[in-house]
Structures are given as C-alpha cells and as structure tokens.
Amino acid sequence: MSSVAQKSGFGATLWDWLTTVDHKKIGILYLLGGLFFFVLGGIEAMIIRLQLITPNNDLVSAGLFNDLITMHGTTMIFLAAMPILFGFMNAIMPLQIGARDVAFPFINSLGFWMFAFGGLFLNISWLFGEVPDAGWTSYASLSLHSPGHGVDFYAIGLQIAGGGTLMAGINFLVTIINMRAPGMTYMRMPLFTWTTFVASAMILFAFPPLTVGLFFLTFDRMFGGNFFDHTMGGNTIIWEHIFWIFGHPEVYILILPAFGIFSEVFSVFARKRLFGYTAMVFATVLIGFLGFMVWAHHMFTVGLGPTANAIFAVATMAIAVPTGVKIFNWLLTMWGGSIKVTTPMLYALGFIPSFVMGGVTGVMQGAAPLDYQLHDSYFIVAHFHYVIVGGVVLGIFAGLHYWWPKMFGTMLNELLGKITFVFFFVGFHMTFLIQHWLGFWGMPRRVWTFMDGQGWNIANLVSTIGALLMAIGFTVMVINIIMTTIKNEPVGNDPWGDGRTLEWAIPSPPPFYNFPATPLVRGLDTLWIEKMEGSKEMITPAEPITDIHMPNGSIIPMLMTLGLFIAGFGAMFHQETSWGLGVLIFGLAFTFVAMAARSLKDDLGYYVTKEQILQDQENSKRGRN
Amino acid sequence: MIKGLKKWRLFSLLAVFALFMAGCGNEEISTFQPAGQVANDQFKLLLLASGIMLLVIIVVVIIYTVALFRFRRSKLGEDHIPEQVEGSHTLELLWTFIPIVLLLILAIPTVHYTYKLGDVKAMEAVDDDGNAENLVVDVTAKLYWWEFEYPDLGIVTAQELVVPTDEKVYFNLIAADVKHSFWIPSVGGKLDTNVENVNKFYLSFEKESEGLKDGVFYGKCAELCGPSHALMDFKVKTLPRDQFDSWVAAMQETAEEPVVANADGEEVFSQSCIGCHAVSGVGESGAQGPNLASFGDRNRVAGFLEHDEENLKDWIRDTQKHKPGNTMPSFSKDQISDEDLDALAEYLMGLKVAK
Secondary structure, three states, rough: OOOOOOOOHHHHHHHHHOOOOOOOHHHHHHHHHHHHHHHHHHHHHHHHHHHHHOOOOOOOOOHHHHHHHHHHHHHHHHHHHHHHHHHHHHHHHHHHHHOOOOOOHHHHHHHHHHHHHHHHHHHHHHHOOOOOOOOOOHHHHHHHHHOOOOOHHHHHHHHHHHHHHHHHHHHHHHHHOOOOOOOOOOOOOOHHHHHHHHHHHHHHHHHHHHHHHHHHHHHHHHHOOOOOHHHHHOOOHHHHHHHHHHHHHHHHHHHHHHHHHHHHHHHHHHHOOOOOOOHHHHHHHHHHHHHOOHHHHOOOOOOOHHHHHHHHHHHHOOHHHHHHHHHHHHHHOOOOEEEEOOOOHHHHHHHHHHHHHHHEEEEEEEEHHHHHHHOOOOOHHHHHHHHHHHHHHHHHHHHHHHHHHHHHOOOOHHHHHEEEEEEEHHHHHHHHHHHHHHOOOEOOOOOOOOOOOOHHHHHHHHHHHHHHHHHHHHHHHHHHHHHHHHHHHEEOOOOOOOOOOHHHHOOOOOOOOOOOOOOOOOOOHHHHHHHOOOOOOOOOOOOOOOEEOOOOOOOOOHHHHHHHHHHHHHHOOOOOOOOOOHHHHHHEEEEEEHHHHHHHHOOOOEEEEEEEEHHHHHHHHHHHO | OOOHHHHHHHHHHHHHHHHHHHOOOOOOOOOOOOHHHHHHHHHHHHHHHHHHHHHOOOOOOOOHHHHHOOHHHHHOOOOOOOOOOOHHHHHHHHEEEEEEHHHHHHHHHHHHHHHHHOOOOHHHOOOOOEEOOOOOEEEEEEEOOEEEOOOOOOOEEEEEEEEOOOOEEEEEEEOOOOOOEEEEEOOOOEEEEEEOOOEEEEEEEEHHHHOOOOOOEEEEEOOOHHHHHHHHEEEEEEHHHHHHHHHHHHHHHHHOOOOOOOOOHHHHHHHOOOOOOOOOEEEOOOOOOOOOOHHOOOEOOOEEEEHHHHHHHHHHHHHHOOOOOOOOOOOOOOOOHHHHHHHHHHHHHHHOOOO
C-alpha cells in the first residue's frame, strides 16, 4: 500500500495512529499521553494540598491519602515528565541531526505502546480500589506489608512502562550515533540532541536496576520470592540501594533534556550562539556520569556508617560544579545578546532563579549531618519540587510553546502563554518556598494530616493557595491548546524568526520523510550559518533528491504490549483465582505469537518516489505564496 | 581595611540570619531552636550552608537581572545581530574554580561532623564494676507506637521517652514490623529504624522540657509506614539527672506496689487489656501493646489525642477511627460496658510514677 494515497475517515485515521512508526507521530502520541497523565497527577496533587489546607482535615482518609501521594509521584515521574520529554525527543531530535527517521521505527512504536499500557495498568488500580500506597519509592518492608493488590499494580505497571523507556533510550542512542547527516559531528550537535544522547545513555544503565528491583518485588509479592523479606533471610535495604541506583540517575534523565530545551531557547531568543558550547557538552556528560555516583545520599539516615556517608556527601556536592558551569554559561549567553521575551523565553527566564534555588538546597542536603535533620521532612518536598517543577516542568512548558508550531504547524497564543506562566510561576513559588520552612519546623513529609498547635497551619494554607494558582495556570494552558487547535492558523518554517537549528529549516509540520534531500551540515547552528550567508533555501543538500525508503506501519507493537498487559493481570490474580495462571500464560503466549509474526514475515517498507517529493515541494511553495 | 569590613559584613549577615531563623517555629519541635549538642552542630552546618548558598543565589540573580535589563531587543532594535561569542576560557575556569572552593568550605565541616555524630564507641564502655558508663536506650518502632527500653536499668516505657539532661544518651534503634524513622527535630537529626538491623546513634539533651508549652519535646516518625504514619508521634521529657534517677526508681517500684486509682477499673483491665499491655515498668521490650506503667503522666492518648478520659474512652471504643491500620482491637459496649469503661479510664489515668 502506498502511504501517499491516504484513506480518510475516522476508522482509517485511528488505524493510522495505532500503527504509525513515524517518529513525529509517535512524538505527538507521547506528548498527548504524557499530558493526559500530567493532568491526572495534577488532580492528585490538588487533592493532597486540599487535604493539608487545615490541621486535622478529613477530606480524604489516611489510606486514600497514601494512595494519592504514591500515584502522584509515580505518575508525574514515569508517566508525565518522561513521556512528554520523549515526545520532544522523538519529534525534534531526528530533525535536529538531519535524519529521516529514528534508527528503529518499529521499536520506537513498541516503546510508546509499552508506556501507554504500563501507565494504563498502573491507573486501572483506581477502578479496582486497590491502589499502590507505599510511596513512589515503595520501600520494601512497607511494600511487602501493604495488603491487597495496590503494590502489585505498581510493580507490574512500572515493569511494562520501564521496558518501553529502555527501548526508547536505546533507540535514541543508536539514532544519534548512526543517523547524523553528513557534517553533523558530535561537537556540532545542538544541545538538545546532546542532552537526549546523555539522558538515553543514562537510561541504558539506570533502567536495568529498576527492572531487576521490580522483578524481585513482583516475585516477593506474587510468587513467594523472599528477596526482601527479612524474616526469611531477605534484606529490605537492598531494595533501597537498587531503587536509588535507578532513582538518582532518573532525576538527571529528567533534568538533562530540560537543560537541552533551555539551551536552545536561550540561544534562539538571545539571538546568540550558546556561550561555552564545549563546556556545556562536557558538563552534560559529567553530570550524566556523576549522576550514578551519588545514589546513597538518599540513604544518609539508613545507617550506612560515617565513611560511606562522608564519601557520598562529597560526591553529591561535586555535581554542583558542572551544574553551576551550565547556569553561568546560560547567563553569559544572554549577556551581550538581543533578548526577546517570548513565552518559551519567559519559562527559561523563570527557570534560572527557580532551579538555582532547587540546586543549592540539594547541596545543603548533600551535607550529610545536615541531611539527618532535613531528610524525609517537608524541606525535601520543597527541594525536589524546585528541581522537578522549577527545572523539568518549566522546561516542558518552554519546549511545548517553543516546538508546538514545528510539531503541529500552528502557534500557541502568546498572551495566554504569558498568563499561564504568571499564574504557574507565582503559584509554584508560593506552594513550595514555604515548605522549606515547614521542614525546618519539624514537619515530616508524607503525612496525611497534622495536629493543630505545631506552628504549621499558616504555612500549609499558603502552600495550598499556591497550588490552586498553579492549577489555574495549567487550565489556561489547556484552553490555549484547545483554542489554537480549533483555529489552526498555519505558520511558516521558522515562526520564531530566529531559529538556529535544522528543524526550523523545513516546513511546519514537516513532511513525513522530513528532508527531501539529506542536509549538509557545515557547523554548529546549521540554519544560522545558512541565514547569515543569505542562502535562499536555508538548507545545503548533501545529495540530490532521490527515492526515499520508508518503513511500513504495523499494529504488531500494540498487540505485543497488549499481551503483556493481559499477562500482568494473570500474574496478579493467580494466587486467589483459578483463571489467573491461565491468563498469565495466555498473555505471554499472545506476545510471543506477535513477536514471531514480526520475525517471520519480511516487511521491507516502501519507497517515496522522487516525483512525489518534487511535487510536494512544488505544492508547499505554492501554499506559502 | 576593606577586607575587614567585608568580613564584618558577612558575619553580621550570618548573625541576623541566625536570629531570623531562630525566631521561627515552635520551640518544642523546630530545628531552628536546637536543644542539644547534636542539633546545635547540625544548626551550625545549616547556617554555614545557607550562607554559602544564599551568596550563590545573590550572585546569579544580580548577573541575571543586569543581563535581562541591558540586553533587551526592544532597546537594541529588531535588526541588531549580536556578536556570536564562542565562550571564554578565563570566565569558565573562574566559575569552575570558585564553586569548588565554596564546596570545599562546606565539605570539610561536613566530613568532620559526619564522623563526630557517627561516633558511638562510648556505647559499650563500662566502669570498673562492669556497669555501663552511659545511658543506653533501646528503641523499637512498631506500627504507630514507640517502645523505649532501658536495658541497664531494667525498665521499659512507651510513647514517652524520659531522659536525663546534659549527657550523651545512646540509642539502639530497630523496627518490629515495617521501617520507621526516629526523629526529635529540636534535639537532633533522625536515624531510620530498619527491620533487619540495629542502628546506633547518640543525642544529647541540654534543655529541660518542663518549660515548654506541653512540658515535652515532640518526636516524629519520619518514614512512611502505612495509613497512620502521620499519627506516629512520641514525646520526650528531659529531666535533670537527680530527677531522672528518682523517675527510674519510681518505675522500678511499679513492679511491687502497683498504683490503683479504681479497683473496678483494674478488674476490667485484667480481663480485657493485660494480654497486650503491662502496667509494671519493669521488663523488656517486645510487648504487643505499649507499656502503660506511666500512662497517667503522659501528655497524649495514643500519641496524639488530648490527654483526658473522654479521648481515652473514645480511643478504646474505636481505635481504627483514630489511627487507621493500627493493631489494637476496638472494644464495643458488649465487650466493655459504659460503667466498666469509666472505671477503666479512671484506673489508667491513675497509673502514675511521677510524684
């Protein structure tokens, strides 16, 4: 079937999206999936804050509160932040390196479906009324102790989603290594591509420990494994090590792509190349490396002994150095530039002070003896929200406004964008700044209520009002997205006017084959070079236009994941039901059959002919005039 | 001269900072008002770290603000193309080197205090007669309550830790069911109670709790441990050494001459409660429920409710309503009649050791 002659109608469109292997469409799927879970996690957050608005509040019960905090954390990290970033990586990174696709389009689709079904599995727990309640860290003694199937949903859901993440990471790594356009050396790659690269490498090393940990947990809970059960010779602290060997790098997996987005935004809207590009690259790599060396700073109070604590304390502080280099390089990128405060730039500007504050409180916790006071207090809640919201979420919002025209061919409303920013930013600081003091005043984290008369009332009230402002800000953004989509005013290649990297050289949204001819890259900020030389086409082709080979779409990735999804329920219910084991086997067999179908049937893809491409170019030119 | 001035400025800044921080929070629970050497060391480290970090924030915000105001496109014109600067080795070295120095300033006391606060060698020390030189308390964290055993004194109590002031008190910490974390914010940083191994650390209590709002310091569980994690509070009473000794003696006496405020209540207790709760302070840890020998002296019912008979009776009637997930059964009217409950409450409130 030629993909050029598209069928129309709802069914055909749906089928197209279910089977797509186009990296840009998968990027959009990730984005939509991530935003959906972001809304879900946000609602959970709002209920948490409403419960804590006054002392002795009884809006939700103690058990439900623990469900909410667990799902809020898990959802935001695994199902919102990471997938949205994957959305940008998928949609933008191949364009930035001048590639036509990712290295493994089929695996790319499989990764997305595993995320989608893993997230679905986790959240179906709400319908069963047995929700994970041991915290997003699911420390072993509590997670083994937790009755019902809540933690089972956590273990299996994250296992499926985590598999998808690992695949996506490997795919991005291979893509960046193998599919760069001619001339795109490593030291000419845009910073977002670099951070994608380092984050993917981190995924490659961080996710296997999580997989192992979840496997142990699954076997302890569902098959009597006794890895963590100390009454049977297991050890719960092993879980903590395994979890944080994954969990700490995970933080950098989230923040590095956000750093990448900000690097792009700063240099575009300051109309200046990134200051200290080389240092930025090395800082990124160094942060990636150090990210694996510091996991035990989450465990200073576990009782590791002074030597271990001292080593991990100093290692943790060391991360501040490359991060500081980055901050000052961003500042110097602005210095001497021509700064235009667009919505994405506004987020980048909001990011600097917010993230610096989150970073310095991280160093404070790195001082182990001080952490004895801070650990598991509200100070920690404040710190990591400053890093995750002040860094990652602001980065996501910046990227959303920045790349929206490239991904969808239409521009989000600037005024609404700025209104969103003001509400969100003010609300964010109002919510979390005061929480540092709550920690100092002795309030532990993860408490579903608190007694009157401990000096915490007003601070909690302020915090909750701040959270409401954030919710208003986000609502305005959703309205913005809906309005923009309905209006659908098309934009040109480079709607911001100052694009520097290759993605701005091609139409918005790009044709499905991205580049009619592979571009030739002649330096950092390829498009900027072309602009400065006054080149008309904005792209120097590395080769003449020829037929382009493209992969076929496939429903198999979705079917493979569906099998795992079914098998998950089987594993969970096999103890109390007679059908559980059968379902487990059926689900796995289903997946294996789908895999066999993929292996045994050759799928050679198809060619887009040269004539077709030339026709497209002609049409788009006519459309522009 | 200039240098001296700068130092003086920094010092006064820190002093103001300390004053500002100390003014915040409630004395019985705030880390800003350290009531002992450990908390004090940690507070000093906090001031140092905050000072350095505030400095970093101020520098960044200054550069940021200046850049933002000087280099706006609205001022420079739409068509202005700035010079495409590659970078600057000097500057980049500068902001690599300065943070390293700042971190070293923080790292040295960090390492020092890590070892100082982790030093529990004195725990096993004994004098010539083989008696322990230092007070050791074994803490067992259980689902939503705390048990404190004084192994060298042969006594045990729960929910309210009693310690002497002005000496180091050493702790052995363990959890009986799931992991918890032992934290007395105003006295010193926390340590986890793991299920598989004993953690050791020391705290030192230098302020008597008598003058505080409730006459006690507040202690908290800091590790998520189930539905009632938020309610797993305990209280700390600090006494001068001589008063502590008499408290210990009184606790030891509870084995011989039990206090009976209401004989009917005692009867009810021995029928319904004695399986889990002891009323003699002499013993070891490992009981099903909290030791009630000093119940009448306590500050809270179930660790967090106001200490009165009404709350006590409410608690016994419906324990799950107050502390969901805890392991104490509720007692209905069929099990304990209203009159019996009144007697029981009076009896329990009469269990006092402090004179």
